[in-house]
Amino acid sequence: MANIVEIENLTKYYEKGSVKALNGINLTIEEGEFVAIMGPSGSGKSTLLNMIGALDRGDKGKIIVDGHNLLSKKDLSTFRSQTIGFVFQLDNLLPMLSSIENIELPAYESKTSSDEMRKKALELLKSVGLEDKAKFSPVKLSGGERQRIAVARALINSPSIILADEPTGSLDSDNSQKIIQLLKDLHEKENITLIIVTHDSNVANQSNRIINILDGKVVNDSN
Ligand SMILES: Nc1ncnc2c1ncn2[C@@H]1O[C@H](COP(=O)(O)OP(=O)(O)OP(=O)(O)O)[C@@H](O)[C@H]1O
Ligand SMILES: [Mg+2]
Numbered sequence: 001m002a003n004i005v006e007i008e009n010l011t012k013y014y015e016k017g018s019v020k021a022l023n024g025i026n027l028t029i030e031e032g033e034f035v036a037i038m039g040p041s042g043s044g045k046s047t048l049l050n051m052i053g054a055l056d057r058g059d060k061g062k063i064i065v066d067g068h069n070l071l072s073k074k075d076l077s078t079f080r081s082q083t084i085g086f087v088f089q090l091d092n093l094l095p096m097l098s099s100i101e102n103i104e105l106p107a108y109e110s111k112t113s114s115d116e117m118r119k120k121a122l123e124l125l126k127s128v129g130l131e132d133k134a135k136f137s138p139v140k141l142s143g144g145e146r147q148r149i150a151v152a153r154a155l156i157n158s159p160s161i162i163l164a165d166e167p168t169g170s171l172d173s174d175n176s177q178k179i180i181q182l183l184k185d186l187h188e189k190e191n192i193t194l195i196i197v198t199h200d201s202n203v204a205n206q207s208n209r210i211i212n213i214l215d216g217k218v219v220n221d222s223n
Pocket of ligand 2: 045046047165
């Protein structure tokens with residue numbers, strides 16, 4: 001299998017260098033892997049995810065994601081919307097839009113027609129078990145339901161990689177497991193590469209590989 005993520009000596013500083021969030025990360029991830037990233041608060045997990053998802057740019061080293069060199073690439077936003085699906089701890093759904101419109105939102109900039117987009121959004125809504133909530137505002141849904149909408153939203157542009165930063169951090173254990181099962185099903189059926197940051201060892205133990213980060217470095221990597 002090809003490497004979908006290749007990181008060499010990646011460094012990311014904040015505050016003019018006084019905060020070394022990533023301090024020489026070396027890591028390769030193959031297409032179709034399900035990887036959990038663990039480590040204490042402040043160790044650099046979200047920073048690493050943000051580098052892979054091109055939400056922010058590293059300072060030094062090398063990071064190639066799905067064939068794109070992210071330290072030199074000019075247009076990161078097109079790369080991001082075509083390649084990456086994001087799921088965060090808080091769902092960030094927009095309350096003035098319906099559930100289905102929230103799912104469609106990341107596709108507005110793509111060339112997809114609105115009919116096609118609606119069809120795909122409906123399929124996704126079905127796959128997360130919420131087809132009856134299409135017209136509801138997210139404020140009328142439970143936390144677990146909202147997070148399922150967020151997962152559907154992450155999939156609308158058919159990403160090759162899903163980056164999930166503590167996707168179950170605000171959920172109880174039942175809803176947590178539902179979200180993880182959803183992500184696992186996708187990973188298995190569609191061969192999507194799944195990278196999840198989590199503090200929950202129940203979540204991490206369902207992955208194929210656990211990477212531990214400490215002080216901006218990989219300290220353990222177990223397949
Ligand atoms: N935008 C920023 N500006 C300045 N410092 C930052 C910024 N983002 C993160 N940091 C610092 O970088 C380090 C790594 O932060 P990061 O958010 O990656 O940690 P984390 O492992 O995700 O922690 P947590 O488990 O609490 O989410 C921390 O010392 C943090 O304070
Ligand atoms: Mg974090």
